[in-house]
Amino acid sequence: MNSLIKTAALVGTDAVAEAMRQINPDVVAAYPITPQTAIVETFSQMVADGLVKTQMIAVESEHSAMSATIGAASSGIRAMTCTSSQGLALMWELLYIASGLRLPIVMPNVNRSLSAPINIHCDHGDSMGARDSGWIQLFSENAQEAYDNTIQAIRIAEHPDIQLPVMVLMDGFIISHSIDRLDLQDDTSVQKFIGSRNPAYSLLDSQNPTSVGTFDSLYGYFFEFKRQQEEGMINALNVIQEVGNEFGTLFGRSYGLFETVGMEDAEYAVIATGSAAGTIRMEVEHLRSSGVPIGMIKLRSFRPFPAKQLAELLSGLKAVAVFDRSDTFAGHMGGPIFIELRSSLYDLEKKPLTINYVYGLGGRDLSEKLVKKAAGELMETAQNGFVRQTVNYLGLRE
Amino acid sequence: MSTKLKDLVKKPQILSGGHRLCAGCGAPIAVRQVLMGMPDDIQLVVACPTGCLEVSTTIYPYTSWNCSYIHCAFENAAATLSGVETAYRSLKEQDKLKEDYRFIAFGGDGGTYDIGFQALSGALERGHRLIYVCYNNEAYMNTGIQRSGATIMGTWTTTSPHGDNSFGKKENQKNMTAIAAAHNIPYVAQASISHWKDLVRKAQKAFAADGPAFLNVLSPCHRGWRFPMEKTVEMAKLAVQTCMWPLYEVEQGKWNLTTKVRDKKPIEEYLKPQGRFGHLFKSSPEVIAAIQDNVDREWEKLLRLCGE
Amino acid sequence: MTWDITEIQKWDWKKHPFGGTIKDPGNSRKFKTGGWRAFRPVRDENKCTQCLICYVFCPDSAIKTKDDKIIEIDYSFCKGCGICAQECPLDAIRMCDETKEQS
Missing domain, CATH: 3.40.50.920 (Rossmann fold)
Structure with a gap:
């Protein structure tokens, strides 16, 4: 094993923030919501301390968080956000746009119940509501898996045969706010594992000015685009396994479906x-x-x-x-x-x-x-x- | 920068022909005039919320945009574009991009005054260097003429119809230009497609602003306003001449009247040629008087703000 | 990038670009909207002073120019709205019945 491991005791939100620091995305747009807030807070501090190159957008809602993330990801760079519960629900229409535009956005979602009555604790009703939105959804059992899944999600999302967004799921409070012992890989190994993004298109490609989010009319091709999306999901069955195996070979913790x-x-x-x-x-x-x-x-x-x-x-x-x-x-x-x-x-x-x-x-x-x-x-x-x-x-x- | 047509005509056409907006539509006139104010040697990313301009200029597999373009949803053009602008800053800081880009959104009044209001306010407050242009035709035209926050009192629309118990829209429009100015951003202006030179100059200032800029451009819709299609520019001109749509700018907090109206025409001259106000002349003359009162009051207020 | 879409209606689902993105900027030039026209603007070159007002107000980018001069009205795109004729300060553009003009 080439990768150096550091054993740490972290709450789940800090484990995810640590994975985000190592991924070092170009843009993060996020909005606070219990129990995800600690991820945004920890990551904001990392930005403030110059530990990442990330440009952070502290947006005015989750709707704008996902919108800005879509805009950023359409610009060919690596963009992330994270949310929970009502925040995910507010993003709902945009989840379909992110997958429809084939944008490899990675979003940790700290699972929390949906209102009403309002309740801030864990169930899977939020992410299950988004189950047909064209996002890959990976569940985590503990902080270790939330950390590992966040890193692997980048590779899965950006795979040329997939190009779909990934939701990394972790149980609110039970994982997000409990201190857990976990192994962290060194920054270089993580960077090497995720590699760089090779986008299918970019708004900032001056050689190829691109129109993104075009209109499809009655006699158009909507059906064809949706079939393409399903193909990405089918391909993901193999890619999730491959990436999980490679992660295991390098870091000692293998994953599958x-x-x-x-x-x-x-x-x-x-x-x-x-x-x-x-x-x-x-x-x-x-x-x-x-x-x-x-x-x-x-x-x-x-x-x-x-x-x-x-x-x-x-x-x-x-x-x-x-x-x-x-x-x-x-x-x-x-x-x-x-x-x-x-x-x-x-x-x-x-x-x-x-x-x-x-x-x-x-x-x-x-x-x-x-x-x-x-x-x-x-x-x-x-x-x-x-x-x-x-x-x-x-x-x-x- | 020049506002001489001999110079402007040499600029590249960012919006190609072959789009499917109605004949005589005001929106592409607004877009073309704004982009005549674009500096040379820059790349452009345009964002549109859902609306007439969006559906008509990018019908797959065709695009009318000679630049990069993104449509995401209805209420989020400003948020989406703020993501693009941030991605650009990130690449610039990392020295991964040579070209200089500018970012501009074109949204209708529905996507600006109403459903896109929050995202716009957020983007203006965060200080992204982008221009947001409202091509304002005072109703939801893409869905077939429904009232918006920009629709003026007394207007017939399909959701503010007139009838025995109704004279049309009951409420006054909100002053979106002043609301944008209240964000204390570098540049805000109200313009009209009829006064192209004034508009191009404002666009030039918006492109030069080191931060967010907001342009509210009156762009009549003959289908929704009910007048003959060749009169689109004429209607916009009457709106300015009656002071229904005053032309001004707020530059670094300073209010400035850009078109002084010496002999304000009575509001009837603007309302009469438009079918959307036809019912007022038949059954609600008091509403016409109330519209005139509103116009006079707002005009006086504006003169004071501009130190006139 | 010039994108060949002549056979697009026959393409299978695999052939389309991801998400319906278009990398052929301004390719709506291939889509002619001139057929919408009922009345055709005809410019009188003797009256026209090249003031370019029609260029500023044309919604369809149909006033073709070279350097700083109008060369013609592009009937592939002109939808015949008549704004150019209405706004021309010298009445150098008149709207003619399209069917008569064609014959």
């Missing part, structure tokens, strides 16, 4: 993402040590959704429990991960039974006890061969 525990001999499995994966893993490992054939999948890439890969892994299993930290309000359809997973399993000859646990909305804690309860019901489902209740609310006062 998801991570597994004990899936080689599992008869039933749980799927989760974000910080809850830690609690769930503990319970899964505990059960496995007492001989229970349970496995676990920690989903990293929600967009693109690794449907085929998950289906292969789950074929022949007796039952699968999906943990969702948001609801779709679709009338008892369950959470978004559950819906995507069930759709992924549809073509399997040997489909597992599926149960959904919606948990942790508005920051409600997922305790070991609750995970045990769900795991117990999963085992019972596998033994009985039928699902008693498909969508369950875990930790709800009932």
Whole structure:
């Protein structure tokens, strides 16, 4: 391993700010919102201290944060922003424009619930609302992964076959405001890993003055552009894996579309993402040590959704429990991960039974006890061969 | 810098023909006159919010812009352009770009007075070196003539129609030029396509300003205002002559009247030829009097501000 | 960059530039709007003093110039709005019925 590692104790927001310092983007436009604020604060101090070359735009809203980031990224340079919750919601129309213009913007989003009622704590309702906006979405389990994902996101976004924006997701407060031990790579290795951006177009290319954001009329080509975007997402399935492998070779921490525990001999499995994966893993490992054939999948890439890969892994299993930290309000359809997973399993000859646990909305804690309860019901489902209740609310006062 | 036509005509045409704005549209006249004030040997990035100019000049696979151009959304031309301008400063500081660039937004009154107001205010306050031009036709014309914050009292639009219980738009327009001036930016001006020399001179000052500049340019829309298409420039001229649209500038905080109107024409001469005010002459003469009162009051206020 | 779009309607989805960006500045010159015209401005060269007022007010960049002189009205783009005729201080431009002019 060539890269020097420094072990540090940082809160998640500082881990992300540190990744941003090492990426050293040309432009950052951002607006404060709890619980993302600490990223903007820490990064602003880095700018003030001359630790980065970045030009910072302290905009007057998240809408303008994303607009300015789009303008900057269209100018051929590396531009970043970050947000949370209502801020992400305010950016909504621009998320589609960033992906439609094929701009490789990287944006950490500190997951927080959406109003009303107003609540500043974690759930995944904010980023799940943007799941069809054409952004790649990578979840992080802890500060280490938030740091690693932010760095890898640059490479993924700017890959010539992708050219799409990436949202790096981390759970509000649980990751963003907890001190965690993590390994930081040295600046030179990070710079070498990310390389420089080679834009598809630039407003500041004086040899090729470019019109960006053109109008497409009824007899135009909108359909073709959208198909191109989907191709970028399809390509991302391979590129996320490749970049994750390369990161592992260089820095010792490999990443893929998801991570597994004990899936080689599992008869039933749980799927989760974000910080809850830690609690769930503990319970899964505990059960496995007492001989229970349970496995676990920690989903990293929600967009693109690794449907085929998950289906292969789950074929022949007796039952699968999906943990969702948001609801779709679709009338008892369950959470978004559950819906995507069930759709992924549809073509399997040997489909597992599926149960959904919606948990942790508005920051409600997922305790070991609750995970045990769900795991117990999963085992019972596998033994009985039928699902008693498909969508369950875990930790709800009932 | 020269404002002689013999010199201006030699400047490159930034806006090509082949755009699909209506015959007789005021917007491209405003754009062409503003860009006649552009310095030589610079590169340009234009930004447009959503609107007539945007949809008509960049219908894929065609663009009428002989420079770089970006459209992002409706309410964010100023924010988008501030990102471009910041990217430029970043590249300049890193010594990665040789050419000198200027940045200019052209937005309609809807994208400026209403939905784009916040982003514009933010960009002006942050001090980006960019010019924001409002090609003002006093309503949402791209969606088919709806009232905006720039629409004057009494105007018929499709969302301020006249009827038994309505004389048209009830409220006065807001004074966007004065609001821009309240940001204490280097240069703010109100201009009209009819007074091209005044407009070109103001554009030259806006390009030279070392910070944000705002130009509010009256650009009549004959479809929305209901007059024959060859009268576009004529209507703009009447707006100036009646003091409905006074021409002035605010340079480093100093207010200056750039066109002195000695014999102010009565407002009827401006309202009468326009179908959007036709109903006032039939059923609401008191509104015409109220419009005249507003014009007189605002004109007096302006004269005081300009020390006239 | 000159961009060949003659066959664009037959292109498959892979061939279009990312995001609909155009790197051929001012290529709307290939799109002729002259067909919109009902009345055609005709300039009387004897009356015209080359004051260039028509150039300043033309919405369609259709007054063609060389150095500082008007050479012609570009009928590929002129939509026939009549502003040039209206604003000409010497009445050197008159609007003629397009169908009659063509025949």
